[in-house]
Amino acid sequence: MKPEKISEGRVVAFIDIGTNSIRLLLVRINPNGSYLPLTKQKETVRLGDQGFIDRILQPKAIERAVIVCKKFVELARAYRAEEIIAVATSATRDASNKVQFLEMLKREANLEVCPISGTEEARLIYLGVSSGLRLGNSKALFIDIGGGSTELSIGDQTRYYFLYSLNLGSIRLTNMFLPDETGPVSEEQYERIKQYIRHKLADVTKDLSKHRINCSIGSSGTIENLARIAFVYLHKTSHENFEKLEYEDLRKIVRAMCAIPLEERRKFPGINAQRADIIIAGAAIIETFMEEFGLSEIRVSKRGLREGLLVDYISKSEFSYMITQMSVRKRSIMQLGLICNFDEEHAHTVTRLALELFDSIQALGIYEFKAGERELLEYGSTLHDIGTFLSYDTHQVHAYHLIRESNLPGFQPEEIEIIANLAYFHRKNTPKKKHPNLVGLNKEVIKSIRVLSALLRIAEGLDRSHNGIISHVRFYIASTDSLVLEMHAQRECQLEIWEVEKQKKYFKKMFGYDLQPKVIIKRDEGVPLALEGSAELEKISGVEVSSKS
Structure with missing residues (x-):
């Protein structure tokens, strides 16, 4: 087809x-x-x-x-x-x-x-949940507890290895074991439900034991609500971005809910009142699964079928390549850029130059970057201009808010903060420590924003004309306190050089080196070399201009 x-x-x-x-x-x-x-x-x-x-x-x-x-x-x-x-x-x-x-x-x-079918349901749930996670080659166990069935799958970022559907659901088991129960649920009643679940799980447990699982992810309203109850009841917070459900927390909240009648349970901290009558059976499913599979915690996903x-x-x-060939993080970034109708060619040019600057500084050994910073610089560079469709004059502000509010699948909240702030600080203001954007962020996140933005600001300046004039850049050490920024250009690039000049002060503040721009203009074979304006440029900016054929 x-x-x-x-x-x-x-x-x-x-x-x-x-x-x-x-x-x-x-x-x-x-x-x-x-x-x-x-x-x-x-x-x-x-x-x-x-x-x-x-x-x-x-x-x-x-x-x-x-x-x-x-x-x-x-x-x-x-x-x-x-x-x-x-x-x-x-x-x-x-x-x-x-x-x-x-x-x-x-x-x-x-x-x-x-x-x-149940198997197709498990496959679709796997696709929906895994598309919002950064798994790589790690194998995850996916658990989705519905009203009538529970779907299980094992998969990594690109494929599934196991799909299974069990006739175990919160409504199904409530109908079977607690059909008219309005009072407290006794320990014996709850244990009978768990015993039934264990019996149903016997064959599945054998199949699952053949796979090495790195993490487990739960989806569906039942798991989401149990995680929220644990946060509100045990941790005394209404924080909505709960990321996991721990086994010990689950045991505590289930026993507290079982001890009270249904009408009181509807008012239990954090509970969705519409689920109060079926939450006990749903909790029995997940508790039994965690015991049988040896899970201490389950990550919570709000994605599903x-x-x-x-x-x-x-x-x-x-556009199948966006699913099959892109990582979830790359896809999240590209989706946001495309939705905002960004200048894709300029974004890719700035990203390429920013990464060349990063790699060059790292190779010189003058700064020790943290793991993952290169990737975040790549994504911040890709999205730096996405706010222009709203307003050019303040596009950095719009980009910042668009990124922060987009809930990018595959990223942690602090990573989104870094990407958003790189977009914000790519022009105009530099990220001073007391800037409102940085209030409440930890020191390591702020440090990443400040250092990476120094590179992005230069990269943006190197494509100031949006014509891709600069084909290649690198740093090399000129002296103990200065670096040369060597720029390979296709023709005269006065605008780009002036933009780099503006960033020298902030660059020195971040890396401790003076910056000396040097332009190498390359001509195509058989095309006469044109250096008009070079002398004037050197005179104005002090930039060294040389040529190579």
Whole structure:
């Protein structure tokens, strides 16, 4: 099958009809391969209510699901979506009356829905979650606890090695073990749930033991809510950016929630009240998994199946290389640049020059950079001008806010701060320690921003005309207190030299060396060498200008 061509921008809707909730992701996919999420919606419908014992979707649950799907279709059409891709998971695929449900969705909501297998659900979840993580060659265990099933997968950044779906879900187990429970949940009741889960896990544990796992990642509303409860209840903070769920914390909050009746549980610190009746069964699943697989903690991801549908869609288009050939970090950076319609050629030129400056200083041994700083300089250089589509005069300010608010997948918060501040300080103000942007950042992050911005400011100046005149740069030591910045140019480059002159003071402050620009103008074979203005340039700036053919 040929990749689908996206010659013009199009809006695509992705709908995940789950057992507990229905989720919508609405995205504009641009002609350059970038995509912009337009809206994300989620509605709890409890499609699987009382549906796992007799395998029948209840009329009221169907009615709720149809109403929400109709609303989502109308929203997608309001955004002029050209395609709506909808899938249904555990509750629908297991239901004996699924045909009637699907026909009703088609008739009343004008929505074609494809029920997917548990294995396909696991694959899509893997795609969605892994696309937002920096894994490299490390193998991760992915766990997604839904209302009707739990999907497991093992994979690294580029491929999966194991996909599995278990009929273990928070609603399914609540229906089985706590159907009408409104009081506290006894230790015996909770242990019975865990014992059932252990029995179901027996075969999976054997298969998983064949793989060496470096980390584990959990997705879904159940895991997200448990992590939030742990933060709010145990750590007394409402911080929303919780990144992990620890086993010991899980045990403490579960026993505290089991000890109180349902109505009190709805008010438990950090809990989503709509999950109060099914959170105990969901917690039993994750606690048992952590015990059986020997997991001390699970990283939390807010991505899932609907993001997997998007990744799968793009991987079948002409822009599949963005999924298959780019790292998650590189893809995050390029996506943001393309969305902002950045000057890609200038961005790549500045990035190349900035990295040559970095490598040259590192090779001379006059400064010891930290691990990862080169990569952050690359990304800050790539995005330094993305604010120009809003306003040229203050584009560095807009770039800073765009980067900070973009929640770049694959990056830690402090890395995003460095990239954003490199964009901010690439022109005009230098990063003084008391600048408002730097307040609250640790000393090492501030040091990285200050040193790397010194290189980016020079690199930006070397392509001031946006004509790519400077083909190559390097430093070499001229004396104990000065460096020569050797610039290979295709022709006269007075503007670029003047820009470099402006950065000499800050460069010395950061690296302790005076800077002496030197231009080598190369001519193509057979083309006469033109050095008009060289003498005048030397006179004005003190820059040495030489030539080589």
